[in-house]
Amino acid sequence: MSSKEIRVGIIGNPNVGKTYLFNRLTACESCVGNWSGVTQTACKAKSKQGGHYEVLDFPGCHAIREYKPDIAHQDSVHDLEQQIDNNQIDVWLNVIDIEHLEKQLYLTVQLLEAKQRVIVVLNRIDRLPAISKNIDIQQLGKFLNTPIVKVSAKLGLGIRALQSTIEDHLNVEQQKHDHYPVQYHASIERLLTKTETQLGHQATRFSAWSALIASDYSEKPPAWHFEPAIAERMHPQHLMTDEMTLTRFEIIQRWMHHVVTKKAATRQHADKHWDHWFLHKWLGLPLFFSMMLLVFWISMGVGQLLQGVVEPLLRMLVIDVPGLLCRDFAVPQVMALLITQGIGLSIMTALSFFPILYVMFLALHTLEESGYMTRAAVVMDRLMRWCHLPGESLVALVLGLGCNVPGILATRHIPNHNDKVVTALMMPFMSCGARLTIFAVFSSVFFPQHAAVVLFILYVLGISIAVFTGILARYTGLVQATNAETYLLELPAYQWPSLTVGLRQAYQRSQRFVMNAFAIILPVCCILALCNHIDIQGNFLQIPGDQSIIASIGKGLGVLFAPIGLTAEHWPLIVSLLMGLLAKEVVISTLSIFYMQMTDPLQQTVGTLATLWQSNLAEALENAQRWYAYFLPFIQTETPNWALYFNQQHISPQAVMGYLIFTLLYFPCVSTLYATARQVGWRWAGFSVLWSTLVAYLCAFTYQMVVQIPLPLYDALWLISLGGLCYAVATGLKWFIRSKKAESAPPQVAP
Amino acid sequence: MSEEAEIESDIGKIYRILSLRKCPLSQRVSLYTRGIIPGKEIRLRQISPLGDPLIVEINQQTFAINRDMWSCFDLEECRS
Ligand SMILES: Nc1nc2c(ncn2[C@@H]2O[C@H](COP(=O)(O)OP(=O)(O)OP(=O)(O)O)[C@@H](O)[C@H]2O)c(=O)[nH]1
Ligand SMILES: [Mg+2]
Secondary structure: OOOOOEEEEEEEOOOOOHHHHHHHHEOOOOOOOOOOOOOOOOEEEEEOOOOOEEEEEOOOOOOOOOOOOOOOOOHHHHHHHHHHHOOOOOEEEEEEEHHHHHHHHHHHHHHHHOOOOEEEEEEOHHHHHHHOOOEOHHHHHHHHOOOEEEOEOOOOEOHHHHHHHHHHHHHOOOOOOOOOOOOOOHHHHHHHHHHHHHHOOOOOHHHHHHHHHHHHHOOOOOHHHHOHHHHHHOOOOOOHHHHHHHHHHHHHHHHHHHHEOOOOOOHHHHHHHHHHHHOOOOOHHHHHHHHHHHHHHHHHHHHHHHHHHHHHHHHHHHHHHHHHHHHHOOOOHHHHHHHHHHHHHHHHHHHHHHHHHHHHHHHHHHHHHHOHHHHHHHHHHHHHHOOOOOHHHHHHHHHHHHOHHHHHHHHHHOOOHHHHHHHHHHHHHOOOHHHHHHHHHHHHHHOHHHHHHHHHHHHHHHHHHHHHHHHHHHHOOOOOOOOOOOOEEEEOOOOOOOHHHHHHHHHHHHHHHHHHHHHHHHHHHHHHHHHHHEEOOOOEOOOOOOOEHHHHHHHHOHHHHHHHOOOHHHHHHHHHHHHOOOOOHHHHHHHHHHHHHHHOOHHHOOOOHHHHHHHHHHHHHHHHHOHHHHHOOOOOOOOOHHHHHOOOOOOOHHHHHHHHHHHHHOOOOHHHHHHHHHHHOHHHHHHHHHHHHHHHHHHHHHHHHHHHOOOHHHHHHHHHHHHHHHHHHHHHHHHHHHHHHHHHOOOOOOO | OOHHHHHHHHOOOEEEEEEOOOOOHHHHHHHHHOOOOOOOEEEEEEEOOOOOOEEEEEOOEEEEEOHHHHHHOEEEEEEO
């Protein structure tokens, strides 16, 4: 074999099991899910078997050159086409779902026309008994003139056979042949040959085909439109694209008559039954919201339970024991501070997210794998249309509920750029997992009786503001709506999610999130710990407090935050908001640094290893025994020790609510900013920061106004005038944008 | 009959697609490559909660399509 890296590409329609196969052939654990478009960019990895070839998993596609060739957004498809044009892949594994052979063979035919080396992989053979179809594989192989392997990527069946077929195929020199699976009408064949010659010696029949169908999109008709032989053959309203596509299907259908012998639709009945309820006229929406509530209730319950058990032990390991050792070995104070409050606290903070995120990702994976997530997009589609957005936006927004960054990244699946921009503008208001932790801590301290209700209200507020932003963006004409909105979504079959895959995938996702968060939290914790223990003159403070550098900054900003209920005395909260711009994960760690050191300063670490072990283990066991408490919204959930420092004297529940509203709505973090800029440009990313911060301030301020002044008339007046102000600003903006557009439009030519 | 009532009355009926000529080319191509081609049988199964999209069944596969697209299809009723 040559020294050049051998590349095996996995290609196929969306949601056929390509990534499952990729994970089987390599040691990777890439994301899978029962909906189209899980894989967004090509992934590559060494094969498991000796690793002498590279496997590439491409995003799903129905055809090559499906759309107008100049559409920039089809970048993933464009990537793929380049690989094909430049013959960069040594062999393609064309994954086909055995249940939908006919339509998926279209891509196979295209690959063969493009003279690619193809191994057809028939996936989901485990489903064969259920669909009661007989497939004559030998016959199909003869028609296509390619090797065919049957596998079940999910169960790992047939993978060995596939690996040896790949090896054999790579070892055999490719035979030069001019066999094409599809023969078009003689007149069109002649045209193809003619175009191929015109394009030069590098041209292939496929490039000739590409050139021919590209002319369907041009304004003026190409010369062959007037060729009598072709005109006679073609339907008057058909273009070359229709002619060729339908010819391919005609031949595939002919093959199917010979290959598939028995047909019966059994799966459809079960699907129909589930769809009847999930897409029900009246029950569809309540079911959607109940599902979402259930996901959050379970993730909060199980996540906090795990957190309650693990945290005391973790605290002992990374803070208490190192503190004890530092004291015993008389380590200098600054060093001890960095070890315990810098490194120790950052490890604890980062890991404390893990349980909640893990369970949330597991629950979301269950929804995705079961096939419900796509139905959710359908149910919400009309609602999204109010903001002129496709249902795919909702999938991105729902992903944003886990973390805004993957949500923003998922917007690349939205075909239209303007829709992408609007979705990106809405995203910061989708409360992410990190903000959930903040809400959970605060609501368990201040609203122990109604923690779940407060959480729910905050989520609903976030979603409402997101929808409001979408509507406003369209209403003002800031982002223009597209006219011809095509909506064509394939609903995947329902299936039982696999628990082992779910556990592994959730682990991967949450581990990646925690590792990224840790990289930000560590330096922040170290800097904060130092700033909190050093005063403006540079002296080390034994007990942090009002004199520290950070306290001075926080107090200085108190004036700005006074209207939303936070004054200079709440400087730790103000500083935490600033730190939250780095990452929302930092908010709780910032607060824990300030308040823990106020309640339990460094030098108070007392006891021996044995007593520490005993007390922490007892705490963990006690939490485990009270497991049911985590699932009851009206029983107080476990709160970190430092959070108990908050009390009604220090801060009122109203101010806390203002703080939570601000945290919910102001811009999430630098990673989201970067992701937004990557997807829709820096201009929109900048606008998003300004808009979300303004909305956050206004909402928190309004809340304070309404709560602080208990006069219904006054409150009503305030709300009405705020609404009026919003309307006036929106109308003004609309008028301004229209007049700007009219100015920049080319002048009308007089008749 | 109003458009709403007309679509409601179509639920459960099976049609044959005669042509997709009325759809714009790019839309037509995406329909073709998903196996939605003239000659196939299509069945309107359900209307989603807020009235749009419509849930249809073609080739033993379920799709959600919007009303505009449904009205682009040239259909002929086969059976109920
Ligand atoms: N029954 C069965 N289901 C399978 C098999 N392989 C994959 N699946 C299911 O197919 C769905 C899609 O799997 P993925 O590997 O994410 O599909 P993909 O082709 O990579 O999808 P995109 O990245 O969206 O194009 C998952 O829900 C799997 O459970 C199989 O062998 N048998
Ligand atoms: Mg994939």
